[in-house]
Amino acid sequence: MELNVRVKGIAPSLTLAIDAKAKGMAAAGEKVCGFGAGEPDFDTPEHIKEAAAKALKEGKTKYAPNDGVMELRIAVAEKLAQENKLSYKPEQVLVSNGAKHSLYNIFMAMCNDGDEVIIPSPYWLSYPEMVRMAGGKPVFVRGHEANGLKILPDQLEAAITPRTRALILNSPSNPTGMVYTRAELKALAEVAVRRGLYIVSDEIYERMVYDGVEAVSVGALSPEIFKQTITVNGFSKPYAMTGWRLGYYAGPMEIVKAGSALQSHSTSAPNTFAQYGAIAALRGPQDCVRRMVEAFDQRRQYLHKRLVSIPGVTCVKPAGAFYVFPNIASFGVASIRFAELLLEKEKMAVVPGLPFGADENIRLSYACAMSNIEEGMTRLERFVAAM
Ligand SMILES: Cc1ncc(COP(=O)(O)O)c(C=O)c1O
Structure with missing residues (x-):
């Protein structure tokens, strides 16, 4: 069937694809270190859930x-x-x-x-x-x-x-x-x-x-x-x-x-x-947001310090959001291949920079547990040392 020309040329979201692949590997029992997620690892604050549940009970349907x-x-x-x-x-x-x-x-x-x-x-x-x-x-x-x-x-x-x-x-x-x-x-x-x-x-x-x-x-x-x-x-x-x-x-x-x-x-x-x-x-109260941001900040500091200590990696220190975007050009591998190899060899999921318009970078989200970041940095160090 002939598809619409505008839709035919559209690339599906690679961040969602990598995340799905890593989640699939984890579901199959592999110990995947995931840095792909573009979402906070916290649950929605309780008072927000309660307000929606109340609306549901009241028939706001x-x-x-x-x-x-x-x-x-x-x-x-x-x-x-x-x-x-x-x-x-x-x-x-x-x-x-x-x-x-x-x-x-x-x-x-x-x-x-x-x-x-x-x-x-x-x-x-x-x-x-x-x-x-x-x-x-x-x-x-x-x-x-x-x-x-x-x-x-x-x-x-x-x-x-x-x-x-x-x-x-x-x-x-x-x-x-x-x-x-x-x-x-x-x-x-x-x-x-x-x-x-x-x-x-x-x-x-x-x-x-x-x-x-x-x-x-x-x-x-x-x-x-x-x-x-x-x-x-x-x-x-x-x-x-x-x-x-x-x-x-x-x-x-x-x-x-x-x-x-x-x-x-x-x-x-x-x-x-x-x-x-x-x-x-x-x-409602905003302290739930502040607590999340404090946790992101600790992880950001730690993740950035570990990244820039890896020989060959450079990284602008981020001042916002929950991503770091290190440059991996010195390894001579394009970002998609780098991400594929990292997932294959070290079971570590990152997002290649190419779909963000930067093939010399990879994106890591720090909306994940500190223990995941610690383990991930050890895997990344090992991975690049073997390149
Ligand atoms: C820069 C930016 N804008 C917008 C969105 C969309 O967020 P949502 O549709 O979940 O509100 C995202 C989600 O990843 C984002 O990173």
């Missing part, structure tokens, strides 16, 4: 309004105002099935065939595929190691053409863990605004920042920037709610309305009773 339960949209708008200094009306918030779905809605709403979207590289691997599915064209701008894997305003300026519609920013970043400073973000955003681009700001890792670094919402930097910014966030990472599938975006009314229409004919609103859990997440 019918279709929710397409754009999300109004109480949740109000809670999101309040959170964005208080924590991020972004003043959106609840009507400007569209709740979807995860931030991934929010991003998909945005690119579908925004792109015409051939429209260009600038993606700083290394990037989260779903961005280019989503842009392509929407008929757009991803344009990559490389963040060099010498600049902490960040892109510079001149590079952005040089990549803009009459077809450019948007710039994606993801700070803190998956896969690099880099975090733009306020001044760096402002300089990039000013270029985007001057050239009439939308800024799609994926802030899903905003809570995971370390060493006193702050995660800044780009839309809060000036009224002009705010007007052109679409802020994306979700519940998966901060509240360990990956399986709940809840995310949202807030932005200019035209993009919210278009995304809403699209959602109304595709998925409709996300799960109704899950949304009551999300309200509890935003309105």
Whole structure:
């Protein structure tokens, strides 16, 4: 059967594939050291689960309004105002099935065939595929190691053409863990605004920042920037709610309305009773988040120290998210082969850098137990020593 040309060219998510392979090996009784997971290893906090269970018991089991339960949209708008200094009306918030779905809605709403979207590289691997599915064209701008894997305003300026519609920013970043400073973000955003681009700001890792670094919402930097910014966030990472599938975006009314229409004919609103859990997440105590972030920080410090002590490995110290992105170029093996060999020889699962746009790197998630990290580093040392 002849498939749709846009869908035919799409690569399935390699992070999910590696994770599935490692989980399969573990299920077969092998002692796999997994670093692939893009999700917190903690359970969803109890008060959030209880709120969803209560909603379920109370019969909140019918279709929710397409754009999300109004109480949740109000809670999101309040959170964005208080924590991020972004003043959106609840009507400007569209709740979807995860931030991934929010991003998909945005690119579908925004792109015409051939429209260009600038993606700083290394990037989260779903961005280019989503842009392509929407008929757009991803344009990559490389963040060099010498600049902490960040892109510079001149590079952005040089990549803009009459077809450019948007710039994606993801700070803190998956896969690099880099975090733009306020001044760096402002300089990039000013270029985007001057050239009439939308800024799609994926802030899903905003809570995971370390060493006193702050995660800044780009839309809060000036009224002009705010007007052109679409802020994306979700519940998966901060509240360990990956399986709940809840995310949202807030932005200019035209993009919210278009995304809403699209959602109304595709998925409709996300799960109704899950949304009551999300309200509890935003309105309830936040010490659960702080505890998770403290644990991630300890692991980050340890993992980075061990990695850079391995001869031949270099690694920018991440200031956010829960990933490290070491450079393995000195071993002369491309990232996919490196990851395959590591899984084969040492039963250690990492994600190759290639689908993130960086074939000289591998990604390790430290959303896993400290004992896993200790054992993994011993395996990696042994593996590269034998290369
Ligand atoms: C950068 C980034 N954005 C968005 C998402 C999507 O998260 P979710 O759809 O679970 O809300 C992820 C998940 O891995 C991510 O890493």
